[in-house]
Amino acid sequence: MDNSSGPLSVYKGSQMSQPHKTAEIDYAQVSFDADGTPESSGFGDIYFHRAQGIAESSYVFLEQNRLRDRFYTWATHRPFVIAETGFGTGLNCLLAAALFLDVAPANARLHIVSVEAYPLTPSDLQHALAIASALAPQLQPLVQQLLSAYPPPIRGTHRIHLHDRVTLDLMLGDVLDCFPEWSQDNRNSVDAWFLDGFAPQKNPQMWQPQLYRAIARSLRVHGTLATFTATGHVRRGLQNVGMQMHKVPGFGSKRDMLVGSMQRIGDPEPDTELTHIAIIGNGIAGANLAWSLRHFPGDMTIIGEQEPASGASGNPQGAVYPLLQANWTPTSAFYSSAFVYARQRYLSLTPEYSHFQGLIDYVSNTKQYPRLRKMKNIAGYPKALFTARTAAQLAQHTKVPIGLAGGHHPLAGWIEPAATVNALLQCTIRFRQQQGRVTHTCFQHQVTRVSRAGQQWAIEYEHHPALTVSHVVIANGERVPELLPQTTIPIRPVRGQITRVRASHSSLSGLSQVLCRGGYVVPALDGAVCIGATFDKSRADAKLLDTDHDKNIEMLHEQFGISCTRTDVIDGRASVRATTPDHLPVAGALQQGDDASGCWQPLPNIYLLSGLGARGLTSAPLAAELIASRILQQPAPIARHLQESLCPMRFAKRAQVKGLSPFSVR
Known part of the structure; x- marks a missing residue:
């Protein structure tokens, strides 16, 4: 993977807009013949033949890429990487994953990246894979995992964990939009290419020089490629980008197919030793980082100034839903993918603390109706993610009589943050113990300084000996500026307080979905409803204030028409959030600029x-995956332009473009 940023590259203003105006991807139009063979109505071609599909996929892509032998001898810390055009039913990916789990060493990992412009509907996918599973029972556990994590039709990359050792990045979008950009971020990273998709005569727009250049750019030295076609312009196109191509016998009655390899002088492998990683922070960011880094081969130390979830992650309840803008922007794109991934992670790892029954986000007043219409008609969010609803339609979901329209997020909901943080940390520790890896927890340890120590990093504590590590991730929320006083990252502390009130009001006791409107109301947990939260930029302390309880009670009445008094208050909690000016997290490698x-x-x-x-x-879950992917030398879970949007140094870069000092953004 290419971890360098190279020449100054900044996304700002209109430059941050993506080339596509809508979020939603069209589903494929699929029919099944009498034998159960799935066929694309749009392209007039089959996905696989019921009788021979598994044998053909195995021969063309697994055998011709010599995957059995390569998997069997795989002995590096980085994953084996497969890239594929045309995900379709996922059959190629599932067969490769099943073979990998059967023959690869127990600590080896597989990473598959596949693109699909027209994904199957969940029901069509289930139908197609039921046929495949009946013929190849070893696929069944992988099929179940794919179906349970299959994303809504949202443009972008969706990370799916088919198995703890097998990761699938499913990119929904046109192949010529996805892979050229992806290959810029993943030079010399792919071990095997599956050049699939509908035949060149059926889908000529895919088989283009831009794709061939992306393939060549991403293939490792001695990396291989296989494709079912033997069409002359495909062979010549791949040869023109430096690949050695030749024909071999095709499957069944097909005379020929193409295989190839990349022969060139390669870049040297990174020589960084993964000996010891420190995660500074034990809130929702640190806990998700720990889990995403569970395969780190060296020691892991998780450091917290207090016990886990003592800061902003320690509330008893918290909503999980995407930040969607009126247009399809990088902010919308990141939070859409982040929400889908977070929901998947929480439901799979901490289901007992995850409650996804839906969320209603009301407009503040009728002046916001045009924005609601833009979200529906221009951004084009799929119904699974967001649906604009009238006041009458929303009234069917709740007893709260607001009388305004809003957005319904049917897949959203809430989790129990404090319990989730502790559970994620325990999951990580247990997993690493089972793998024979060492995990240290240093809670009640205040880090005072992080500095370079030769080729490593020194972490200095107050009242404890210093720790030297090969890698460090700083994830301590609003305290970041204290450890990085010379950086130009505008982390702004904002104090917030929640209030828990008795669920005695009928509208509260029967609440099943989260309600948002200038504040939020979360359904009852143990007889208490969580309301809030205040937003105070002038304070950076966590002292509980009666005046803030009053503000939350007032918000409940003004925004939701529900009256409570101070006698209804059970307790509350105050904490300090870390915010940024553009409402996106900072996630990535710290960088040094050359003026x-x-x-x-x-x-x-x-x-x-x-x-x-x-x-x-x-x-937090997707941002943690982004950082872990860089450390563990695997492809990133989001596109390159979105990584730039999260880059910790983006504010300094923008200032530099404007001719300002990078320190002006602090």
Whole structure:
């Protein structure tokens, strides 16, 4: 993977807009013949033949890429990477995953990246894979995992864990939009390419030089490629980008197919030793980082100034839903993918603390109706993610009589943050113990300084000996500026207080979905409803204030028409969030700028995850995966332009473009 930022690259203003105006991807139009063979109505071609589909996929893609032997001898810390055009039913990916789990060493990992412009509907996918599973029972556990995590039709990358050792990044979008950008971020990273998709005569727009260049750019030295076609212009196109191509016998009655390999002088493998990683922070960011880094081969130390979830992650309840803008922007794109991934992670790892029964986000007043219409008609969010609803329609979901329209998020909901943080940490520790890996927890340890110590990093504590590690991730929320006083990252502390009131009011006791409107109301937990939260930029302490209880009670009445008094208050909690000016987290490698050249280069093996703000429960899992992917040398879970949007140094870069000092953004 290409971890350098190279020349100054900034996304700002209109430059941050994506080339696509809508979020939603069209589903494929699929029919099944009498034998159960799935066929695309749009392309007039089959996905696989019921009688021979598994044998053909195995021969063309697994055998011709020599995967059995390569999997069997795989002995590196990085995953084996497969890239594929045309996910379709997922059959190729599932067969490769099943073979990998059967023959690869127990600690080896597989990473598959596949693109699909027209995904199957969940029901069509289930139908197609039921046929495949009946013929190949070893696929059944993988099929079940794919179906349970199959994303809504939202443009972008969706990370799916088919198995603890097998990760699938499913990119929904046109192949010529996805892979050229992806290959820029993943040079020399792919071990095997599955060049699939409908035949060139059926889908000529895919088989283009832009795709061939992306394939060549991403293939490792001695990486391989296989494709079912033997069409001359495909062979010549791949040869023109430096690949050695030749024909071999095709499957069944097909005379020929193409296989190829990349022969060139390669870049040297990174020589960084993964000996010891420190995660500074034990809230929702630190806990998700720990889990995403569970395969780190060296020691892991998780450091917290207090016990886990003592800061902003310690509330008893918190909403999980995406931040969606009126247009399809990078902010909308990131939070859409982040929400889908967070929901998947919480339901799979901490189901007992996850409650996804839906969320209603009301407009503040009728002046916001045009924005609601734009979200529906221009951004084009799929119904599974967001639906604009009238006041009458929303009234069917709740007894709260607001009388205004809003957005319904049917898949959203809430989690129990404090319990979730502790559960994620325990899951990580147990997993690493089973793998024979060492995990230290250093709670009640205040870090005073992080500094370079030769080729490593020194972490200094107050009242404890210093710790030296090869890698460090700083994820201590609003305290980041204290450890990085020379950086130009505008982390802003914002105090918030929640109030828990008795669920005695009929509208509260029967509440099943989260309600948002200038504040939020979360359904009852143990007889108490969580309301809030205040938003105070002038304070940075966590002292509980009666005046803030009064503000929350007033909000409940003004925004939701529900009256409570101070006698209804059970308790509350105050904490300080870390926010950023553009409402996106900072997630990635810390970088050092060169004023003369305008280039930024990563500092070695130090990363930052902070600025999660009000949507931290939503953004933390995917942001943690982004950082873990860089450390573990696997493809990133989001597109390159979205990584730039989360880059910790983005504010300094924008200031530099405007001719301002990078320190002006602090």
